[in-house]
Amino acid sequence: MWPRPDAPGGNVDPCMGTLRLGVLAPDGQIVWLDTLPGAKADFRPGYTDYRLNGSGWKISVRIAPTMEGHGLVCRVEFDQDIRLAWQYGGIWWVASEANANKVEVASNTARITEPNLPDGLVMAGWDEEGQGSVLTAPIAIQIRLPVPPGRGAGLGETVT
Numbered sequence: 001m002w003p004r005p006d007a008p009g010g011n012v013d014p015c016m017g018t019l020r021l022g023v024l025a026p027d028g029q030i031v032w033l034d035t036l037p038g039a040k041a042d043f044r045p046g047y048t049d050y051r052l053n054g055s056g057w058k059i060s061v062r063i064a065p066t067m068e069g070h071g072l073v074c075r076v077e078f079d080q081d082i083r084l085a086w087q088y089g090g091i092w093w094v095a096s097e098a099n100a101n102k103v104e105v106a107s108n109t110a111r112i113t114e115p116n117l118p119d120g121l122v123m124a125g126w127d128e129e130g131q132g133s134v135l136t137a138p139i140a141i142q143i144r145l146p147v148p149p150g151r152g153a154g155l156g157e158t159v160t
């Protein structure tokens with residue numbers, strides 16, 4: 001998939017990114033779902049469902065691979081109107097290299113590339129209006145988009 005001479009050596013750990021989901025608290029701070037206790041997961045052939053109870057709300061997240069491609073689709077649903085925040089990014093061939101992810105945002109799509117990852121391209125998209133913002137995060141350069149109030153959102157990611 002990637003034409004690098006060190007590919008057959010087995011000493012690489014390509015990463016196609018990390019998706020992080022959160023909710024916007026009344027004070028405007030993001031509460032990341034991975035910091036909350038009590039998540040339950042059901043692993044099924046072809047998808048995984050996660051359920052989590054927050055401060056007066058419930059969320060369900062379904063993640064599934066895309067058909068005929070290297071990607072995923074993520075559906076997020078709440079039991080009430082709540083603001084979802086998410087960020088995605090951090091692609092690399094070897095984490096210890098001097099990685100320099102580049103993020104280009106157009107409308108509701110982000111294109112993430114990494115020079116050290118030949119042919120490495122991640123396209124992240126969202127089904128809500130709003131411009132994403134690029135930020136430097138602990139895991140390389142990422143895209144963040146707070147979604148307007150609603151009961152859910154769809155996110156998609158494709159790796160080429």
